[in-house]
Amino acid sequence: MQTDTLTYLIISGVIALLLALFQYAYKSKIKGKRAWFLTTLRFITYFSIFVLLVNPKFDKVTYYNEKPNLVVAVDNSESVSYLKQSQTTTDFIETLKSNQELNENFNLEFYSFGKEISPSEAYTFDEKQSNLALVFDRLSEVYNNAISPTLLISDGNQTYGTDYAYMTKRYKQPIFPVILGDTTTFTDIKIQQLNVNRYAFLKNKFPVEIIATYNGNTAVNTQLKVSKGNTTVFSMPLSFSKTETSQIITFTLPANRVGVTSYKADVIALENEKNTINNVKNFAVEVIDQKTNVAIVSELLHPDLGALKKSIESNEQRKAEILNTEEFLKKSNDFQLVIVYQPTTNIEKLYAEIDRLKLNKIIVTGIKTNWNVLNTLQSSYKQVLTNQTEDYQPSLNQNYATFSVDNLNFSEFPPLKSEFGEIKFSVPFETILYKSINGEQIDTPLLATFETNDKREALLLGEGIWRWRAQSYINDKSFNAFDNFIGKLVQYLSTNARKTRLNVNYESFYNGNDNVKITAQFFNKNYEFEDNANLNITLKNQDNDEIQSFPFVLKNNRYEVDLSGLGAGNYTFTVKVNTENFSTSGELKILDYNVEQQFLNANVSKLQSLASNSKGNAYFIDNTTSIIDNLLNDSRFATIQKSTKKVVPLIDWKYLLALIAFSLAAEWFIRKYNGLI
Known part of the structure; x- marks a missing residue:
């Protein structure tokens, strides 16, 4: 007092x-x-x-007792059941739940993980992928500020995501791996990895790389065969020994037919080999007869140019080249789309050539754009000149209907720098991204598309888009989301196909462990997105004539259906709008491959290393009697009396x-x- x-x-x-x-x-x-x-x-x-x-x-002053957390992360992937450890795992989890002393001393929190992680106390062991790095990434967001020893019940075989061996630098908790499996080794030969481009071009040859590995103590001979249907297109003898445990085989195959072609790579199994599933890998290549060449024309040097080039070329069907105006004029016939970056002076010849070839274009402006010249060269829009600059953040237009746009959390992206002042359009346009200042959206486009004289054009009013690509990587640990966004814009602008009221987006083929998702958009007679349409997809398996039907679900400004549960095979499909007489058809292929069935053993050494680096202990699932006692007697996990x-x-x-x-x-x-x- x-x-x-x-x-x-x-x-x-x-x-x-x-x-x-x-x-x-x-x-x-x-x-x-x-x-x-x-x-x-x-x-x-x-x-x-x-x-x-x-x-x-x-x-x-109030006193209370704080118990430590005991985080139990359970591998819910198919490899657990494939290694015949599902029942043992379930019994061990029930032992943890029913132990009274353990519950008195810890707050037990249960999670299951496959490709994603979620709180759960029910386990089906049917996940197609296992991402152990994501487990520690997500748990670090919740438990890094409290005492939370972690039981990781897994075989340690990761099929997706970054390497989890280094996640102890971020997740600051003792980790106690419970290893599903044993150290028994079996003679095994398998295709460790198969690398092939998703696309190839007609009348070219595409490369294939196969890495075959061997686990055993004796010298063996076998053969690699690659077949298309019943025809063998490549074969090669292979020899392995205790010291020569791997081979890299590289060869090329011809692309003679447009469309998707499936292949099977098969290493002939050894006598008494326990796992023959991992001897086979199916792969497919889509052969196309054209490639989109994009010219990025600029008189300036700027990081945006490299970011645009990388995003465009992330799709193998596209190639981008950075040129100045004179270089473009010498080879202008080679391109289907032009990106004009910050037009300055002396661009009259560039615009004249683009108009002569009737090319679609993207105009990117910034603080060095010569708006006096740009306002004169075209009549679609005019920028009010103020000789001042402003930073604008993007805000997604959820009602943009020309093509589907995923929300990349644009509102969290860094701002673009642009000319301050109103932009006035004299032609109909659609806004993809609005300008936003200090979190307040203004009714002015930052990125817009429009069509004039049967030509398509996009206008981006700001420089610094390279920061968007970097932010996308920070958000998702991948450039894919941003690159797909740029890819859709390029795809729309590189074709002059007429609008249709029903648009369906899908891949020609999917690997067995991919998420098979198809999206669609349906527009009314004014080409405004219909958010109350009733869409269904009907699939027919061409191998057994089985027919299945699924409804689409509305998600933001598109409809989506998840077909990830489909078995491998060739499918034809029809997407139909039930309320109106509209439909479209297509074909897709799902390849037979289960990555979780490629393992014979638990990754013991990696899990033991994880335990050692985090100051925990590793246990085998068949020898877990001491786990509970060790946790209860560890002085690091004592109940702490705290006061407020x-x-x-x-x-x-x-x-x-x-x-x-x-x-x-x-x-x-x-x-x-x-x-x-």
């Missing part, structure tokens, strides 16, 4: 006593014990009221109000009883 407060309380006590004595001692007719008793009651009343006015504050200190004002103390009421009531009763009222 502060000195000033204590002084006020002493003064309050003196004043309360003087007032009470003045009423019942000074010239009062009441004498004896009654006078002193009434004086005391009145003193209590006055002093309590004065104390409430002073309102001193007191520290209230709270400053409480006296006015919140209800007993003081009760005391005032009691003293006033008692005084009134005594005076009434003695006839003094």
Whole structure:
């Protein structure tokens, strides 16, 4: 309590006593014990009221016990059941849940993981992928500030994501791997990896790289065969030994037919080989007869140029080349799309050539754009000149209907720098991204598309898009989302196909472990997106004539259907709008491949290394009797007594109000009883 407060309380006590004595001692007719008793009651009343006015504050300390968390992350992938560990895993989890002493000393939190991680206490062991790095990435966001030893129940075989061996640098908790499997090794030969481009061009040859590995102690001979249907298109003998455990085989295959072609790579199994599934890998290549060449024309050097080139070339069907105006004019016939970056002076010849060839284009402006020239060379839009710059952040137009645009959390992207002032369009246009200043969206486009004279054009009003690509990588640990966004814009602008009311987006083929998702958009007669349409997809398996039908689900400005549960095979499909007479058809192929069935053993060494680096211990699932005892006896995981200190004002103390009421009531009763009222 502060000195000033204590002084006020002493003064309050003196004043309360003087007032009470003045009423019942000074010239009062009441004498004896009654006078002193009434004086005391009145003193209590006055002093309590004065104390409430002073309102001193007191520290209230509360003690509580905080138990550590015990995080249990369970591998829910198919490899667990393939290694015949699903029942053992389930029994061990039930042991943890039912152990009373463990529950008294820890807050048990259960998670299951495959390609994603989620809180769960039910396990099906049917996930197609396992991403262990994501487990520690997500758990670090929740548990890094509390004592949270972690049980990782897994075989340690990762099929997706970054290497989890280095995640202990981020996840600062002891990790106790419970290893599903044993150290028994089997003679095995397998295709460790197969590398092939997704696309090839007609009448070219495409490269294939196969890495075959061997696990065994004796020298063996076998053969690699690559077949297309019943025809062998490549074969090669292979030899392995205890010291020569891997071979890299590189060859090329011809691309003679447009469309998707499936192949099967097969290493002939050894005698008594336990796992022959990993001897085979199916792959496919889509052969196309054209390639989109994009010219990026600029007289400036800027990081945006490299970012655009990388995004465009992330799709093998596209090639981008950075040129100045003179270089472009020499080879202008080679391109199907032109990106004009920050047009400055001397661009009249460039615009004349683009118009002569009737090429679609993307105009990217910035602080060095010569708007006097640009306003003169075209009539579709005019920028009001202010000779000032402004930073604009993007805001996605959810109603953009020309093609589907995924929301990349654009509002969190860094701003682009651009000319300050209004942009006025003289042609109909559609806005993909609006400008936003300090979180407030303004009704001015940052990125827009429009069509004039059967030509398509996009206008990006700002420089610094390289930062968007970098931010996308920070958000998703991958450039794919941003590159797909640029890819869709380039795809739209590199063709002059007429608009259709029903657009369906899909891949020609999917690997067995891919997410098979098809998206669609349906527009009304004014080409405005319909958000209340009823879309269905009907698939026919060409191998067994089985027919299945699935509804689309509305997600933002598109419809989506998830077909990830489909088996391998060739499918034809029809997407139909039930409310109107619109439909479109196509074909897709799902390749037979299950990455979770490629393993014979747990990755023991990696899990033991993970335990050692995090100051934990590794256990085999068949020897788990000591896990609970070790956790309970580890001094690092003791229950901690903590306290909270709270400053409480006296006015919140209800007993003081009760005391005032009691003293006033008692005084009134005594005076009434003695006839003094």
